[in-house]
Amino acid sequence: MYAVNSPIPFVRERGGETERQDEPMAKHLKERTGEAETREYDANVRHTVEDILADIETRGDAAVRALSEKFDKWSPESFRLSDAEIAGLVASVPQETIDDITFAQAQVRNFAQIQRGAIKDVEVETIPGVILGHKNIPVNSVGCYVPGGRYPMVASAHMSVVTAKVAGVKRIIACTPPTDGKPHAETVAAMHLGGADEIYVMGGIQAVGAMALGTETIGSVDMLVGPGNAFVAEAKRQLYGRVGIDLFAGPTEILVVADETSDVEIIATDLLGQAEHGPTSPAILITTSQKLADDLQTEIDTQLSRLPTADVAGAAWRDYGEIILVDSLEEAVVEADKQAAEHVEILTENPRYFLEHMTNYGALFLGPETNVSYGDKVIGTNHTLPTKGAARYTGGLWVGKFLKTCTYQECTEEASVVIGDYCSRLCAIEKFWGHKEQADLRLRRYGGRNIGLGADAAE
Numbered sequence: 001m002y003a004v005n006s007p008i009p010f011v012r013e014r015g016g017e018t019e020r021q022d023e024p025m026a027k028h029l030k031e032r033t034g035e036a037e038t039r040e041y042d043a044n045v046r047h048t049v050e051d052i053l054a055d056i057e058t059r060g061d062a063a064v065r066a067l068s069e070k071f072d073k074w075s076p077e078s079f080r081l082s083d084a085e086i087a088g089l090v091a092s093v094p095q096e097t098i099d100d101i102t103f104a105q106a107q108v109r110n111f112a113q114i115q116r117g118a119i120k121d122v123e124v125e126t127i128p129g130v131i132l133g134h135k136n137i138p139v140n141s142v143g144c145y146v147p148g149g150r151y152p153m154v155a156s157a158h159m160s161v162v163t164a165k166v167a168g169v170k171r172i173i174a175c176t177p178p179t180d181g182k183p184h185a186e187t188v189a190a191m192h193l194g195g196a197d198e199i200y201v202m203g204g205i206q207a208v209g210a211m212a213l214g215t216e217t218i219g220s221v222d223m224l225v226g227p228g229n230a231f232v233a234e235a236k237r238q239l240y241g242r243v244g245i246d247l248f249a250g251p252t253e254i255l256v257v258a259d260e261t262s263d264v265e266i267i268a269t270d271l272l273g274q275a276e277h278g279p280t281s282p283a284i285l286i287t288t289s290q291k292l293a294d295d296l297q298t299e300i301d302t303q304l305s306r307l308p309t310a311d312v313a314g315a316a317w318r319d320y321g322e323i324i325l326v327d328s329l330e331e332a333v334v335e336a337d338k339q340a341a342e343h344v345e346i347l348t349e350n351p352r353y354f355l356e357h358m359t360n361y362g363a364l365f366l367g368p369e370t371n372v373s374y375g376d377k378v379i380g381t382n383h384t385l386p387t388k389g390a391a392r393y394t395g396g397l398w399v400g401k402f403l404k405t406c407t408y409q410e411c412t413e414e415a416s417v418v419i420g421d422y423c424s425r426l427c428a429i430e431k432f433w434g435h436k437e438q439a440d441l442r443l444r445r446y447g448g449r450n451i452g453l454g455a456d457a458a459e
Contacts, residue, residue, distance in 0.1 A: 026324050027324070027325040028322065028325075029323040032282065032320050033318075033320075042230070042234075045231055046238075048231065049231055049235050049238055050238060052206070053209050053213070056205075056209040056213055057209075057213050060215035061217055063206070064206045064215060064218075067205065068202060068203070071203065071206070074177075074178045074201065076201065079200045079202050080198060080199065080218075081188065081199045086199060089185040089189065090193075092185050097186055098193075101154065101158075101189060101190050101193060102193060103378070104378040105162050108163065108380050109165075112167075115398055121133065121134065121136055127415065127418070129414050129416075129418070130410075130411055130412075130418075131410040132409050133409075134407045134408070135406055136406075137403065137404045137405075138402055138403055138404075139244065139404065140170050140171065141169065141171040141172075141220075141223070142222065143174075143175065143212065143225070143243075144157070144172060144173070144175070144191075145174075145211075145226035146175065146176040146191065147176070147177075148178070148179050148184055148203060149203075152186070153227065154184075155383060156226055157187060157194050159383050159384055160384065160397070162194040162195065163382065163397065163401075164225070164402050167399045167402035169402055171198075171221070173211060173218075174194075174199050175201075175203070176191070176200075176201060176202075176203070204232060205231050207232075208224060208232055208236060209239070212235075213242075221243060223243055223402070224243055224244070224245050225246040225384065225397060225401070246401055247386050247387075247390065250388040251277065251278050252281050252387065253283075253284075254273075254275070254281075254284070254343045254372055255284045255341035255344045256284070256286070256347060257285075257332050257345070257354065258285065258289065258292055259288045259348040260289040260292070261348065262292060263347070264292055265299060267285060267299075268299040268302075268303050271284075271300070271317065272300065272303055272304065272307060272313045273371070275314075275316035275317050275321070276313040277312070277316075279320075280320055282316075282320045283317055284322040284324065285322070286324045287323070287324070287325060287326070287332075288326055293323050293325050300317060332354075337359055338360075340390070340391040342385045342386060342391065343363055343365065343372045344358070347368055351367045360391045360392050361391050362385030362396050363375055363382075363396060385397070420443045423435075427439060433454070
């Protein structure tokens with residue numbers, strides 16, 4: 001039915017010479033069709049978020065309350081839950097659910113502690129009398145957003161609150177929207193058990209804006225983390241700079257890489273399992289197997305016929321699903337790195353080949369025994385990951401994101417003279433005379449040098 005394109009010649013410039021090579025070209029059997037609509041939607045989201053953030057900054061609590069009433073039909077006496085309210089909500093959660101949450105948080109906490117232990121402060125004497133070092137300092141305050149609505153993402157409390165706690169963040173506040181007109185008990189329990197210092201029942205832009213900008217009753221934070229819908233993601237983007245953020249986020253993505261040893265049922269299940277996040281969630285298969293490519297659509301149709309979230313997952317696959325046929329695993333690596341996808345499942349005979357050779361991914365899931373859902377909910381790795389190609393330059397949320405690696409320096413008098421000599425001359429090259437004087441002052445004071453001041457030193 002389909003055939004991989006035969007190798008085609010292309011031209012590459014190298015070292016001033018032109019050379020021709022043969023490079024295989026992947027065959028796109030199914031391509032995304034919804035990009036134009038997405039661009040228009042993104043523009044509308046941008047303008048909406050800009051106006052709302054301006055309103056929160058101007059009117060504070062009044063704006064937050066009006067927005068909550070409008071979007072969530074929620075206007076409690078206080079958006080912050082009291083200790084008694086938290087205790088009541090936690091007590092309402094079945095013990096089995098508490099145990100499940102506790103287990104998941106233990107996995108996340110354990111891996112975060114191992115990661116934190118791998119991050120070391122350093123101090124070294126680079127030359128006699130010159131001491132350089134760095135310290136890993138936790139951010140002082142963090143706002144964690146935990147999505148609600150159709151999918152109350154309890155697990156996001158583990159990924160943000162628990163990880164920030166392990167990093168040593170002093171103040172952790174957490175926000176989640178109401179569900180069916182009341183706080184979502186399981187989410188509140190997860191926030192509390194994870195170690196949140198303040199818990200607010202607020203959703204969307206108003207939650208993110210209030211945490212970042214501060215209001216009369218909500219102290220602002222230094223950093224925002226956590227996933228969310230397009231409006232939350234855009235709010236974080238616009239607030240970046242005023243506060244830190246974990247990642248620029250877009251719709252969640254899944255890429256499956258499979259060869260002839262893979263199982264089409266697993267592939268379809270895992271693609272649709274992520275596609276159910278939203279109708280613009282990309283779901284991509286890269287495969288060396290013509291048969292898998294041919295069989296996938298039939299299997300997806302079969303599974304959609306019984307999937308409760310087929311309305312969302314089916315739309316995502318229709319408009320943002322892709323099937324890419326390649327002729328080798330080497331080419332699969334190239335194509336997978338081009339995608340730089342958030343979640344990458346490797347369903348091949350030797351999954352670790354991709355661990356050794358791939359460079360662009362949010363997280364890898366090696367072999368059919370694991371899957372994205374394990375990472376999202378319980379296994380211990382973090383589910384807040386780069387999207388929209390950001391995996392080319394960053395990894396996901398982890399304990400290190402909450403740490404600032406800050407340098408320091410110290411010199412003896414003798415070392416200050418050695419460094420000052422070089423610094424003085426280097427500053428003169430740049431005509432930074434004030435900078436030069438910083439060095440020259442030390443040379444006069446510690447080295448007894450007869451160096452002129454101001455214009456005299458410039459001659």
